[in-house]
Amino acid sequence: KQEVTQIPAALSVPEGENLVLNCSFTDSAIYNLQWFRQDPGKGLTSLLLIQSSQREQTSGRLNASLDKSSGRSTLYIAASQPGDSATYLCAVRPGGSEKLVFGKGTKLTVNP
Amino acid sequence: DGGITQSPKYLFRKEGQNVTLSCEQNLNHDAMYWYRQDPGQGLRLIYYSQIVNDFQKGDIAEGYSVSREKKESFPLTVTSAQKNPTAFYLCASSIAKGQGRDTQYFGPGTRLTVL
Secondary structure (H helix, E strand, C coil): CCCEEEECCEEEEECCCCEEEEEEECCCCEEEEEEEEECCCCCEEEEEEEECCCCEEEECCEEEEEECCCCEEEEEECCCCHHHCEEEEEEEEECCCCCCEECCCEEEEEEC | CCCEEEECCEEEECCCCCEEEEEEECCCCCEEEEEEECCCCCCEEEEEEEECCEEEECCCCCCEEECCCECCECCEEECCCCCCCCEEEEEEEECCCCCCCCCCEECCCEEEEEC
8 A cells, every 4th residue: 555754744944945855655656746735724736746757847946856766755945935834745646546645744834 | 717616615514414515627627536634634535536427435435425417516425424524625636547647636625614
């Protein structure tokens, strides 16, 4: 059974710092991996999707990498801003499945 | 203006009542999903549908029911059999089954509270 773990559960950094969020998964047989952002009381916003054949994806200040063989992904946020404060969720789509398996998220606080 | 809408935003239920949560999308997506989110937990899949008039149980389907009569709509009913329904419910949709290329797009959610 696929399991997704996100470490740390919470992270607080000063504005301007570069930071890395971690995601690990137990089964490397995946179609893709997605990173989402969730603001309090809101739905999820897709940030980046990495296909199983890809190593990384970039969007603005965000860069996500995927190492399928080791079951790891990282989300790199450059020059963090207070507006980046949110919970970041990682999800994998197991091979042969229509479902997403989610981690519990990392709650990020960027202090001005 | 394409997207996913959920209503109501807040819903209160008395013990023993059935309630229905609405989810509508105008993205022309084939697949739709219902998730439940509890504090400090990841999302858990309740039901999903890949095509009209067909749906499958997710990991926590007990006490819930769905229908998919139209491509745009995927309502979720929380029945009295669901013992702990207080949670945040999220609906999502994606373009197509297979290929593994599809992003899931989420609605704003409905917060259900049992009184």
